[in-house]
Amino acid sequence: MSRKHYDFTSESVSEGHPDKVADRISDEIVDLYFRESVKDGMSPWDIRVAAETLTTTNKVIIAGETRGSDRITPEMIIETARAAIKDIGYEQEGFHWKHADIDVLLHAQSADIAQGVDQGDGPTKEEGAGDQGIMFGYACSDTEDFMPAPVYYSHKILERLAKARKEEGVTQLGPDSKAQVTVAYRDRKPVHAKSIVLSTQHLDASLNSADIAKLVKPYVYEVLPDGWITEDTIWHINPTGKFVIGGPDGDTGLTGRKIIVDTYGGMAPHGGGAFSGKDSTKVDRSAAYATRYLAKNIVAAGLAPWVDIQLSYAIGVATPTSIYVNVDDANDVSGDVIERICREVMDLTPRGIRKHLNLNQPIFARTAAYGHFGRKPDADGGFSWEKTDLVEAIRAAL
Structure with missing residues (x-):
């Protein structure tokens, strides 16, 4: 500004908004796959979920791609969705956790996508980004949690x-x-x-x-x-x-329709990709978390009163195609200096982000309402991107 x-x-919007009901169900499915697949001995690095949900009057449709334990059945997914709806509080005639009709249309992840994302399979043999795209992170000194x-x-x-x-x-x-x-x-x-x-x-x-x-x-x-x-x-x-x-009885809900609510309320740019329903190989989610993490630590370190960071990726390619930092023209530390610092203090490959922020966990359902940012880090690893543990490293890199 x-x-x-x-x-x-x-x-x-609240957790009971129809779009947020859809987000919650999608993220519960991500958590389900991480929780149950790891129990069955699968590496969390190999789990893949891209789940989309539609909600309307007493109807839920879940579709998308997954890779995980064969023990996860449509019945288990339906039970997970009902539990989420119940926790939100819907026991109404037009939308009831017990009576809603739920269809599960999930299928295996595309082999064409998998070959570019899995470590060792792509042309570069590194774990590549799950898609192309641009992601933004922002922080400012408006509040104690560095949010607008x-x-x-x-x-x-x-x-x-x-x-x-x-x-x-x-x-x-x-x-x-x-x-x-x-x-x-x-x-x-x-x-x-x-x-x-x-x-x-x-x-x-x-x-x-x-x-x-x-x-x-x-x-x-x-x-x-x-x-x-x-x-x-x-x-x-x-x-x-x-x-x-x-x-959902009053309006149809869809996963990913509240991306501005999920981020910075329009105060900062948005790359366009939704977060909910996606595992952390999808840079729409993980790189957005990484840019928020870097931005918050930069402001907490006193390098700027506000900062906006953009990353971009190509599908199947590990290294970001670009990094851009925007600060006020009058800021003491220039954007190009902060760009250098970002590269030095964090590995911004998809695998590096997942490792640094410990994202291979069932920690996503809690993000589905009231914003993915400006939250308190949880002891079990939830909201790890809200930590300010990079402050000293950032100051040392100046």
Whole structure:
């Protein structure tokens, strides 16, 4: 951003949004293949999953390509999908975890793709990228988790409502919801919420917009920074009046349709590839995680207040075809210097990324809602790309 004063808006959607239900099921299948195939003695380096999901009224269709244990049956996949739907909270007439009809159309990975991706089989004998493409990573100093404030707080609002619904007995709320926060930036710093839009499914049809506003506003106040909500903040809560029919019963969901929600809320570029349903040989996912990891560590190391990193790959080729770093023209450390540092502190081949971030694990279902970035690293290796353990190496490479 070159302007000093501006307003910026980002949105989030909840785990019960139909597209996010699809993402969750797809990522549960990735985890299933890693978990069960390793149990059966298969190397996690050899597991492949590319699972796409469609959700609509009491119907789920799962399609794609896999390589894993023969013990994983369509029945096991259906059971996995039902468990995910149940955990999200759908027990409604139009979409119920127990009664939804689920079709599994997964098949073996293409041999043509496999020969370019598997180590030892491609022309270079290295593990190549699972596809061509461009991936972007971004970090900034807006929040303690180095995320743009508008998308970060949009996520936090919906996470808080989910906790209220699932753990605190707020039974009036349904699983499907959307939030949108407009943040006012002054001198390029986020200072307050200009407007807040929130639409949440409710299971009591007698409630109106005013009732829902009274119910949810305290949670919004709780998650936004003190003083961010002012008397001038504009609110739109359930602006259509009622939102009873929601989730896949109200709208069809597809894996990968919320890629801006998944990343930086539009504050940074996106390469176009979705994350969910893909194992980490797919650089759409793993390289996006790597660029976020590098960007976050660069900002944490104090090299820039914000940084945007692009990687590009060719299918079957291990080495990135390019790396590009964008920082403010006035930044003390130039983009070309940071590019050099990125190459020095991390192996950016697909195999190098998978090894460095320890991505050959069943850690992906948890990423399916509330953003893949700006999360806390988990003790079991989840969100490893959110660690800031490269800070000293980056400073030493200057």
